[in-house]
Every structure is written in structure tokens, then in C-alpha cells.
Amino acid sequence: MTLSPTEWEAIRLSLLIGLAAVAWILPPGIAVAWWLARFEFRGKALVDGLIHLPLVLPPVVVGYLLLVALGRQGMVGAWLYRVFGVSLPFTWQGAAVASGVMAFPLLVRALRLSLEAVDPKLEAAARTLGASRWRVFATITLPLAVPGLVTGTMLAFARALSEFGATITFASNIPGETRTLPLALYTLIQTPGRESAAARLCVLSIVIALLSLIASEWLARRTRQRLQERDAY
Amino acid sequence: MPTDPSTHSSPSLRVDIDQRLGNFHLQVSLALPGQGVTGIFGTSGSGKTSLMRVIAGLETPDRGHVQLGERTLLDTRQRLVVPAHKRRIGVVFQEARLFPHYRVRGNLTYGMPDHAASRFDEIVALLGIAHLLERLPGTLSGGESRRVAIGRALLSDPRLLLMDEPLTGLDGARKQELLHFIARLARQVDIPIIYVSHDPDEIATIADHLVLMRSGRMEASAPLSHLLQRFDLTQALAGFDAASILEGHVISHDAHYQLTRVALGDGLELLLPGTQTTLGSTLRLRIHARDIAIALAPATGTSYRNQLPAHIEAIEMPAETPHTVELRLRLGAHRLRARLTRLAFDQLGLAEGQRITALIRSVAFTSLQ
Numbered sequence: 001m002t003l004s005p006t007e008w009e010a011i012r013l014s015l016l017i018g019l020a021a022v023a024w025i026l027p028p029g030i031a032v033a034w035w036l037a038r039f040e041f042r043g044k045a046l047v048d049g050l051i052h053l054p055l056v057l058p059p060v061v062v063g064y065l066l067l068v069a070l071g072r073q074g075m076v077g078a079w080l081y082r083v084f085g086v087s088l089p090f091t092w093q094g095a096a097v098a099s100g101v102m103a104f105p106l107l108v109r110a111l112r113l114s115l116e117a118v119d120p121k122l123e124a125a126a127r128t129l130g131a132s133r134w135r136v137f138a139t140i141t142l143p144l145a146v147p148g149l150v151t152g153t154m155l156a157f158a159r160a161l162s163e164f165g166a167t168i169t170f171a172s173n174i175p176g177e178t179r180t181l182p183l184a185l186y187t188l189i190q191t192p193g194r195e196s197a198a199a200r201l202c203v204l205s206i207v208i209a210l211l212s213l214i215a216s217e218w219l220a221r222r223t224r225q226r227l228q229e230r231d232a233y
Numbered sequence: 234m235p236t237d238p239s240t241h242s243s244p245s246l247r248v249d250i251d252q253r254l255g256n257f258h259l260q261v262s263l264a265l266p267g268q269g270v271t272g273i274f275g276t277s278g279s280g281k282t283s284l285m286r287v288i289a290g291l292e293t294p295d296r297g298h299v300q301l302g303e304r305t306l307l308d309t310r311q312r313l314v315v316p317a318h319k320r321r322i323g324v325v326f327q328e329a330r331l332f333p334h335y336r337v338r339g340n341l342t343y344g345m346p347d348h349a350a351s352r353f354d355e356i357v358a359l360l361g362i363a364h365l366l367e368r369l370p371g372t373l374s375g376g377e378s379r380r381v382a383i384g385r386a387l388l389s390d391p392r393l394l395l396m397d398e399p400l401t402g403l404d405g406a407r408k409q410e411l412l413h414f415i416a417r418l419a420r421q422v423d424i425p426i427i428y429v430s431h432d433p434d435e436i437a438t439i440a441d442h443l444v445l446m447r448s449g450r451m452e453a454s455a456p457l458s459h460l461l462q463r464f465d466l467t468q469a470l471a472g473f474d475a476a477s478i479l480e481g482h483v484i485s486h487d488a489h490y491q492l493t494r495v496a497l498g499d500g501l502e503l504l505l506p507g508t509q510t511t512l513g514s515t516l517r518l519r520i521h522a523r524d525i526a527i528a529l530a531p532a533t534g535t536s537y538r539n540q541l542p543a544h545i546e547a548i549e550m551p552a553e554t555p556h557t558v559e560l561r562l563r564l565g566a567h568r569l570r571a572r573l574t575r576l577a578f579d580q581l582g583l584a585e586g587q588r589i590t591a592l593i594r595s596v597a598f599t600s601l602q
Binding site for chain 2: 121122124125126127128129130131132133139143
């Protein structure tokens with residue numbers, strides 16, 4: 001089966017938005033996961049709850065809140081437009097923001113578990129060898145948490161690929177800009193007489209999902225193996 | 234007797250700590266010599282490890298002051314806390330704590346400043362780990378891991394090396410081997426070492442200076458050989474079996490009888506079981522109080538090959554063992570503890586200041602280094 005230009009367009013946008021979403025949430029995701037894994041502070045449960053909110057809220061609510069905050073009239077959005085001339089709603093960047101927010105808790109969860117499993121005694125040993133906190137993190141903590149980083153990134157990417165509710169609410173459903181696979185499929189279902197096209201997209205979604213699952217399993221197994229070789233005796 | 238390091242160099246590490254951790258109260262005030270090995274001895278829970286963590290900067294006490302040489306590392310009154318990574322204090326932990334994702338070479342160079350790179354080959358050779366450089370820590374044995382951990386700490390070019398029970402979990406033979414290795418190392422590197430242990434044998438082998446810890450407090454701090462002579466510490470030092478430590482120089486080997494002759498200075502010589510040592514090298518010996526006999530005059534017709542002129546410096550009648558008497562003998566610059574029955578003591582009519590002859594069988598000596 002050969003793909004039509006609109007189908008290619010949807011795949012391209014899905015991958016672009018998925019990758020962009022993962023790229024922007026990685027730095028804050030790593031920082032937050034480390035913060036939660038290594039420090040005790042008042043209100044930790046509240047911070048934890050807020051981070052997990054997108055997992056339990058209806059995605060439409062998240063999209064609406066993003067619109068309120070980042071829309072051109074929104075508090076942050078108005079500032080972004082005034083200072084940088086940037087407007088996020090109705091753009092693919094906006095879609096990346098929306099799917100990133102939805103994927104954020106999955107990344108933080110997996111990474112935090114992995115960071116908590118890193119022995120603080122190794123970090124203390126590194127400090128006595130003259131390594132600053134930052135160097136300890138970059139050379140000891142994060143490398144030992146790579147399995148969690150891989151799992152979290154793959155989960156977040158899969159979540160961003162399939163994001164629908166928050167994206168359509170915040171970034172709308174614009175062909176060639178924010179119409180990813182799920183949105184294209186939704187559009188076809190709404191259009192009478194396009195059932196076969198919808199079925200094609202449906203199959204395509206299944207194929208892409210399966211491929212990314214297999215890739216993620218393979219990657220996870222590989223990193224686990226490499227770390228086990230190191231620990232093996 | 235080993236030279237007292239504190240007499241010819243100013244104390245290099247000063248520690249004053251006051252810290253409460255729940256029911257535990259660590260209150261220590263210490264000045265330690267700037268060279269040689271200081272043993273910190275005490276049972277588990279006596280505060281040894283906490284003390285070490287404070288010195289290394291891994292823990293900050295409520296109140297405290299730590300000074301290494303001219304440099305202040307901690308002064309809570311001035312809110313000065315030098316972070317661990319800027320203290321230049323190497324630590325060898327109970328567990329080797331090697332980084333599992335670095336090869337041995339990577340572990341060794343992790344904390345190595347550029348100016349220490351020239352010492353890499355020397356230290357690797359000293360530790361005998363050249364054949365392990367490309368291995369991952371997970372594939373090393375316990376003894377190998379400890380040696381890598383020691384090398385890693387040494388290569389970070391520390392001003393002070395802390396060793397916290399570095400032999401824990403090793404079996405007898407490995408332990409002895411590494412212990413003797415550390416003792417040799419201490420003589421070869423010009424870094425003061427603090428060696429934390431609850432094992433009297435380790436301390437007797439390695440320490441020049443001894444700090445005695447008990448329930449968060451320092452009970453005593455003095456050169457090891459002096460401390461072992463103190464009657465009031467007999468209980469706290471029970472694990473040392475009232476032994477004395479002597480140091481002397483090897484002057485000759487008798488190949489036929491397999492004996493080694495050691496000079497103690499002041500014309501005093503000892504004959505002991507043959508050792509594999511080079512002439513002129515320093516030998517540390519341990520002798521138990523019960524292995525020393527007393528004669529009023531040089532004796533003939535005995536099997537004792539060591540007969541040394543001495544005088545009785547002090548006498549102690551331990552209340553808990555009414556049948557024994559403890560003597561502290563003075564031989565030249567050295568002191569020795571001797572334990573007799575009270576019957577023998579009374580029949581010989583011994584008194585403080587009296588000149589006697591100390592009889593020691595050659596086989597009673599244990600050479601420690």
C-alpha cells in the first residue's frame with residue numbers, strides 16, 4: 001500500500017511533534033526527577049501530585065488550561081507575544097507543548113525510580129574525589145540511571161505520538177500544521193464516505209505503535225544488558 | 234619504641250565537634266600528628282565513622298571546627314563549611330565503592346588532577362593492579378577492589394587519607410596481605426593517614442598514634458606504644474591483650490638457626506624467629522605481658538635467649554584479677570608490660586625502681602610489619 005501525501009503529512013507531523021515534545025521536556029524532566037529522588041522538602045507530596053495531574057485529568061482540561069495560560073490573551077502567552085512575537089496556539093510548536101505536558105509525568109516517574117536506585121554512597125565517594133555536585137550528577141548519577149531514562153523517554157514519546165485531547169483543544173486541527181495521525185483519523189471519521197481512508201490510518205497507527213514498542217523493548221534490553229555486564233560477577 | 238611524631242612536627246589535624254544525633258552525642262576534641270598513621274579505635278557505635286564523615290565533609294555537625302594544617306575546613310561559628318569536594322581529603326570506605334560503569338583505569342583517574350598524572354604508573358605498580366586496568370569493577374575480587382579504591386583515593390592527591398575499616402569482609406589471608414601492604418604504603422607515601430578500625434590486630438600493626446573512642450567521646454589520644462602501657466586503659470584496650478609494641482632495626486639474620494637479630498637502641502638487642510626482612514629495615518614487634526618473665530639477676534642455664542636489663546617503672550594490682558600483678562618495665566627508651574602472679578611478685582620482693590632482668594623467649598614475639 002502506497003501512502004497518500006496527506007497520510008505522509010500526518011506521519012511527518014506526528015513524529016515531529018512527538019520528538020519536539022520529548023526534547024523540550026527532557027531537561028526539566030531530569031531536573032524534577034532528580035529533585036524528587038534526592039531531596040526531602042515540605043510540600044513534596046503536593047509537587048508530586050501536580051506533576052501527575054495530566055495523567056488523571058481529562059486531556060481537554062489540560063488543553064483548556066494551556067489555552068488560558070499560553071493563549072495570546074493568557075498571562076504567559078501575552079508576555080511571550082509581546083516580547084518574542086511568539087504565539088503558540090494553532091501552531092505545531094503549540095501541539096508539541098501540549099503533548100509534552102501530557103507526557104511529562106510518565107518521563108518523571110520512570111526516571112525518578114531509576115535515580116532513587118542509584119546508591120548515594122557512590123555519590124559521596126565521588127565527592128571525596130573532588131567532584132562537584134554537578135560533575136557527580138553528570139558522571140555518576142545520570143549514567144547509572146540510564147535504563148530509567150530510556151524507558152521514560154520511550155514512554156513519553158509514545159504518549160506524545162498518541163496525544164489527542166489536549167492538542168486539539170490548544171493547537172486545534174490544522175492540516176499541515178497540527179493535524180497529527182490521531183487528529184487526521186478523527187477528521188476522517190467525522191467525514192461521511194471516508195471510512196476506507198479512516199481504516200488505512202487506523203492500520204498505520206497500529207503499525208507505528210507496534211514498531212515503537214518493539215524499538216523501545218530492544219533499546220531497554222540493550223541498556224539493561226550493558227549495565228548487567230558491568231555488574232556481573 | 235616508635236618515635237613520637239607529635240614531638241617533631243606540629244599537630245596537623247585539629248578537630249572539635251559537638252553533635253547530637255538522637256540519643257547519640259558525639260563530642261570530640263582532637264589534635265593529631267601531621268604524619269604517620271593514626272588509628273581510631275573503638276567498638277561499633279563509638280562514633281568512629283561519624284567522626285570520619287565530619288572530617289571528610291560528608292556531614293556537618295551542629296557545632297564544630299576542623300583544621301587541616303593551616304587551612305580551616307569547618308567553622309560553624311563563622312558559618313564556614315568547605316564542601317567535601319574541595320577538602321582534598323581522600324577516603325577509602327568500608328565497601329570499596331568503585332563506580333560500576335567505569336573500568337578500573339577510569340576509577341583510578343576519576344579524581345586525578347593533571348599534576349598527579351605522572352604518579353599514575355608508580356601508584357599502579359605499588360598497588361600491583363596493572364593487570365586490572367581494563368577490567369570492570371564487577372569482575373574484581375574483594376581484595377582487588379580494595380586496592381583499586383586505595384589507589385583511586387591516593388591519585389586524587391589528598392592532603393590526608395581516611396580509611397574507614399578498609400578490610401571489612403576480607404578473609405584472613407587476604408586481610409593480612411592487604412594490611413601489611415597498607416603499613417608499607419604508609420611509610421612510602423608522604424600523606425598522614427587516619428585508620429578507623431575496631432580490630433586490635435589491625436591497629437597494632439599499622440598505627441603510630443592511637444585515638445581511643447568510647448560512646449561518642451575521645452577516651453585517650455597518644456602514641457600507640459605509650460597508650461598500650463597505661464594501666465588505667467587496660468579495660469578499654471582489652472582486645473590488645475596487654476601487649477607491648479616495640480620497634481627496632483634488623484641487624485643480622487642467622488641462616489643456620491633461622492633467627493633474626495634486632496637492635497632496640499641503647500645497646501639492647503633481641504633475638505626472634507627469622508623474618509624475611511632486609512638488613513636495616515624497621516621491624517615492629519608485639520609481645521604479650523604474660524610472655525615476659527622476671528629474674529633478679531642475669532640467669533644462666535635457661536632457655537630464654539633474650540635477657541634484657543630493665544627497671545620497674547610502675548606496679549599495678551588489678552582489682553578484678555587478684556592473683557596477678559602488672560608491671561611496667563623500662564628498657565632504655567622502651568617500655569614493656571609484664572604480668573606475674575602475685576605469689577611470684579611477693580616471693581621476689583619486687584618494688585618500684587628496682588633493677589631486674591627481663592626474660593623473653595624468642596618465639597613469643599610476633600612481627601607485625
